[in-house]
Amino acid sequence: MKRLQLQRWSGSVLSAQARTGGRLQQRLYYAIRHQSTASPAAPAGNDQLVKKQPQAPSISSPHSQKSRYRLPSPPVEAARESAKLAALHARLYLPSRLPLETLARSLVHPSADPNPNFNNESLATLGHDLLTYYASEHLICSYPRLPLTVIFAAMYAYVGPKTLAAMAREWGVESVAAPGGEVDPGYLQFQRLAPGTDVNPETITGTERPHDDEPTWRKSVTSRVVYDNEYGDPVKGPVDPSELAERDAQTSQGVTVEEANASFVSAVMGSIYLHAGRPAAKRFFEQHFLSRHLNISDLFNFSQPARDLARLCARENFEAPVARIVSETGRKSRSPVFVVGIYSGQDKLGEGAGASLLEAHFRAAVAALKGWYLYNPLDVRVPSSMEEEGAAPWKPVHVDLGEVIV
Amino acid sequence: MRPSLRLLNLEVPSLQGPRALYVCSGCRQEARPRPIVARQFLRHASNADSLSERVRRKIWGTDNPPGVEDPYGGQGALERKFKNQQAQKQEQAPEPAPVEDLPLVDDSYEPATTWKGLERIGHLDRWNDAPRTEVDTYESFSLKKKIYKKGPLNLAAHQTAVEICMMHALDKPLLSICSVAEHEKPVFKMIWKCKIQPNGTWDKALEYPNQEAEKSLVYIFEQIGGQPAAPVAEEAAAEQTEEDTEALELVDFNEPVSQTPIAPFFGYQDARDPGCLTLPLTDADTKFAFLKRFSQLTGHYFPDPVIHQISTVQQAVAYVQGELKPKPKKLAEHLAENEGLQGMPNVKIFGKRRTTLHKDDEMGRKKIIEAELRARGLL
Amino acid sequence: MPIQGVRTVTTARNGVGAFILQCKQLDFHYCDWAGSSRGMVSYLKHQLPAFAKANPQIEIRVSPRPNKHPVIRGLFINGREKVICVRNLEPGAIIKKVNLLKEASGEKLKRTTKPVTSINESVRGIWSPYHGGIKSV
Numbered sequence: 065m066k067r068l069q070l071q072r073w074s075g076s077v078l079s080a081q082a083r084t085g086g087r088l089q090q091r092l093y094y095a096i097r098h099q100s101t102a103s104p105a106a107p108a109g110n111d112q113l114v115k116k117q118p119q120a121p122s123i124s125s126p127h128s129q130k131s132r133y134r135l136p137s138p139p140v141e142a143a144r145e146s147a148k149l150a151a152l153h154a155r156l157y158l159p160s161r162l163p164l165e166t167l168a169r170s171l172v173h174p175s176a177d178p179n180p181n182f183n184n185e186s187l188a189t190l191g192h193d194l195l196t197y198y199a200s201e202h203l204i205c206s207y208p209r210l211p212l213t214v215i216f217a218a219m220y221a222y223v224g225p226k227t228l229a230a231m232a233r234e235w236g237v238e239s240v241a242a243p244g245g246e247v248d249p250g251y252l253q254f255q256r257l258a259p260g261t262d263v264n265p266e267t268i269t270g271t272e273r274p275h276d277d278e279p280t281w282r283k284s285v286t287s288r289v290v291y292d293n294e295y296g297d298p299v300k301g302p303v304d305p306s307e308l309a310e311r312d313a314q315t316s317q318g319v320t321v322e323e324a325n326a327s328f329v330s331a332v333m334g335s336i337y338l339h340a341g342r343p344a345a346k347r348f349f350e351q352h353f354l355s356r357h358l359n360i361s362d363l364f365n366f367s368q369p370a371r372d373l374a375r376l377c378a379r380e381n382f383e384a385p386v387a388r389i390v391s392e393t394g395r396k397s398r399s400p401v402f403v404v405g406i407y408s409g410q411d412k413l414g415e416g417a418g419a420s421l422l423e424a425h426f427r428a429a430v431a432a433l434k435g436w437y438l439y440n441p442l443d444v445r446v447p448s449s450m451e452e453e454g455a456a457p458w459k460p461v462h463v464d465l466g467e468v469i470v
Numbered sequence: 471m472r473p474s475l476r477l478l479n480l481e482v483p484s485l486q487g488p489r490a491l492y493v494c495s496g497c498r499q500e501a502r503p504r505p506i507v508a509r510q511f512l513r514h515a516s517n518a519d520s521l522s523e524r525v526r527r528k529i530w531g532t533d534n535p536p537g538v539e540d541p542y543g544g545q546g547a548l549e550r551k552f553k554n555q556q557a558q559k560q561e562q563a564p565e566p567a568p569v570e571d572l573p574l575v576d577d578s579y580e581p582a583t584t585w586k587g588l589e590r591i592g593h594l595d596r597w598n599d600a601p602r603t604e605v606d607t608y609e610s611f612s613l614k615k616k617i618y619k620k621g622p623l624n625l626a627a628h629q630t631a632v633e634i635c636m637m638h639a640l641d642k643p644l645l646s647i648c649s650v651a652e653h654e655k656p657v658f659k660m661i662w663k664c665k666i667q668p669n670g671t672w673d674k675a676l677e678y679p680n681q682e683a684e685k686s687l688v689y690i691f692e693q694i695g696g697q698p699a700a701p702v703a704e705e706a707a708a709e710q711t712e713e714d715t716e717a718l719e720l721v722d723f724n725e726p727v728s729q730t731p732i733a734p735f736f737g738y739q740d741a742r743d744p745g746c747l748t749l750p751l752t753d754a755d756t757k758f759a760f761l762k763r764f765s766q767l768t769g770h771y772f773p774d775p776v777i778h779q780i781s782t783v784q785q786a787v788a789y790v791q792g793e794l795k796p797k798p799k800k801l802a803e804h805l806a807e808n809e810g811l812q813g814m815p816n817v818k819i820f821g822k823r824r825t826t827l828h829k830d831d832e833m834g835r836k837k838i839i840e841a842e843l844r845a846r847g848l849l
Numbered sequence: 850m851p852i853q854g855v856r857t858v859t860t861a862r863n864g865v866g867a868f869i870l871q872c873k874q875l876d877f878h879y880c881d882w883a884g885s886s887r888g889m890v891s892y893l894k895h896q897l898p899a900f901a902k903a904n905p906q907i908e909i910r911v912s913p914r915p916n917k918h919p920v921i922r923g924l925f926i927n928g929r930e931k932v933i934c935v936r937n938l939e940p941g942a943i944i945k946k947v948n949l950l951k952e953a954s955g956e957k958l959k960r961t962t963k964p965v966t967s968i969n970e971s972v973r974g975i976w977s978p979y980h981g982g983i984k985s986v
Contacts, residue, residue, distance in 0.1 A: 227859050365853040417979060805897075
């Protein structure tokens with residue numbers, strides 16, 4: 065597999081001041097500078113881009129403490145002075161090829177500095193895609209029969225914003241009271257929400273899903289793969305560039321701590337990918353994300369397990385499931401216990417104990433379904449393992465049909 | 471009947487008018503003047519005759535004994551005061567009006583609230599606007615800038631020692647050397663060439679480089695501090711003209727001092743001869759003269775306890791040099807120079823105490839606080 | 850809808866993948882003048898560079914605190930802080946105190962009666978009276 069030149073990529077994402085050196089990057093840097101200066105000589109086809117990138121603040125080389133108050137986020141050279149940033153770099157075992165400047169940039173949320181040359185929006189987008197890719201391939205390959213709703217929940221548990229925010233907290237990242245040029249670049253910088261703001265706005269509208277204004281219509285699970293995001297939540301459709309300014313104005317009003325923390329963790333992932341390459345990014349993902357504990361069998365929420373089990377057996381051409389009492393005690397007492405097994409022909413699919421026959425039956429069906437859905441093949445390879453050097457030829461992994469359609 | 475003093479005391483508030491504060495009887499007893507106690511025996515006297523009067527009558531055997539009526543100075547001060555007050559009160563009782571009418575305050579008086587229109591007190595001319603006079607200028611006795619280097623300090627010590635030796639040898643008042651702030655260059659050169667014998671005494675330690683230098687130095691130092699005590703009579707007339715010129719020259723001496731603050735000691739770097747360091751400073755006058763001249767030349771100040779401790783020139787120079795010793799270095803400076811810590815990106819060293827304000831500034835909270843304070847007009 | 854997913858958050862297992870040192874910042878305070886800081890000053894001069902080099906993940910701040918006893922303040926990821934006064938201590942004793950702060954989790958000290966806690970379920974399973982050789986009653 066041909067490897068991409070990461071240096072070339074990273075040069076274009078890095079801000080002009082944060083580049084690591086090298087002639088190729090210098091040339092890129094000049095190109096960027098020419099692009100971002102809104103000169104009248106700029107080509108007409110580029111003016112969309114020019115509009116999106118406001119002119120970089122003219123930075124006088126040695127920033128006095130006074131002039132820093134005028135900047136929206138700390139200047140690039142402040143990253144070398146910050147002990148907090150260096151300690152964070154070492155605490156996360158980040159590769160030494162990842163400069164402190166990029167780490168400082170990944171700590172700046174767009175709500176603090178709307179200039180895309182100095183905030184972490186691009187890094188966070190890249191990191192988010194990487195995270196969801198690695199998490200989803202891990203889930204689908206190691207649990208090939210998981211229902212889609214459970215995959216959504218597991219994705220949310222692994223790389224959802226709540227988890228990312230918790231991770232940022234566990235990494236010891238503190239956030240500023242208010243962003244500005246004078247703050248230590250080791251703090252997470254974002255504009256806080258004004259007190260009393262409603263953090264859970266009403267249902268999102270403007271998605272790409274047809275008839276999304278009909279709240280009572282059923283949304284099929286399969287359609288959520290197409291229209292919704294990786295957690296099964298509705299997402300807004302692509303924004304018209306003319307409305308971009310409006311959206312920027314919204315973000316400048318402030319974001320939640322959770323969102324800012326999540327963007328930082330994603331941005332760290334993206335910057336590792338850019339500076340240190342794919343293996344380092346994947347190692348980082350395994351060490352920090354996959355190592356976290358998640359009991360997937362807790363994510364199921366059945367409403368009619370017996371019916372599902374019957375449909376499943378019908379689909380898989382098993383004999384119809386039959387529930388039988390395995391043992392019981394104290395049927396007429398205050399606390400009876402029934403143990404019910406579900407059998408398909410001679411095979412016992414599942415077993416459950418409960419205080420009533422119905423409950424035991426329910427539990428037995430749930431156990432049988434979980435036994436099916438939580439099938440976990442050993443020594444599974446994920447597609448991204450093919451990116452390693454000298455990887456063995458790819459053998460397709462088994463991915464099941466998924467849940468039953470009732 | 472003579473009124474009891476105790477009763478009098480009780481009447482004190484009423485006697486002194488309504489202004490008097492109420493004083494309890496215990497405090498009044500405490501505050502009672504001594505003489506009253508001394509004359510307690512008069513308490514039971516039934517008439518105006520005092521004990522001494524009765525004794526005198528008995529001694530003389532007549533009702534009208536000769537001599538002064540009261541040889542002990544009459545009644546006590548307090549008694550007299552009470553008597554007067556009682557008399558006044560009795561007088562005032564019918565006409566209390568004059569007391570109120572006492573025109574102590576002028577009705578037209580208005581307390582001033584501003585300066586305006588008030589009489590000017592102090593220097594009646596506008597002193598501020600007057601040009602500077604000679605009196606106003608101040609020139610410090612010692613050097614404006616202290617000498618810190620070792621060589622010039624030795625030079626100053628040597629010069630001082632030579633001068634004091636000369637004054638000793640010429641038997642002139644030692645302190646008068648201080649009137650010459652700085653010598654001219656040739657004079658200084660001669661002084662610089664002079665040697666001082668180690669462990670010598672002040673009047674004999676000086677060694678001149680040659681005869682001419684000795685002559686001229688002696689001649690110059692003769693001029694300092696007024697005329698020599700008794701110049702030879704016949705030479706006086708002859709020297710008269712010379713003295714005038716010398717006086718002019720002396721004036722000339724002083725002028726370059728103020729004009730040329732160039733390198734002190736004319737660019738000489740170090741004393742040629744360290745012999746002066748061994749001279750003793752046991753004689754109080756010599757010591758004072760030496761230290762005064764030395765501090766004039768170097769600009770360093772000698773506190774009294776230090777003067778008391780110093781017993782040789784060496785010690786005086788050592789004290790000034792010890793003063794030069796830099797203060798102990800702060801730890802922050804040490805750590806800033808530490809090579810091991812310089813390369814550490816996770817180490818921050820601060821020279822000053824960190825306060826909450828620093829933390830607020832680091833977290834961006836300071837500007838919010840300041841903005842709020844400004845909005846409330848508190849900053 | 851047959852099955853619904855339950856949204857949860859993964860729990861951290863520090864040290865299973867990456868290990869995050871829980872001590873994130875150490876503040877060293879000393880006094881330039883006072884004698885109780887003598888050991889601390891010596892520690893800062895001679896031992897601190899090695900400690901800082903060995904622990905790059907700890908932010909180290911050295912600042913004077915005039916007319917006060919020397920103090921080491923450790924800030925931890927869980928938001929707590931621990932302060933140790935090191936007045937009159939020798940550099941060797943201060944090294945121990947610094948290590949104490951570095952290795953602490955930041956939690957309040959508590960007595961551990963059960964030395965092993967785990968979020969994994971038991972491998973052996975829980976004994977059930979309803980399985981196996983059931984005796985008819």
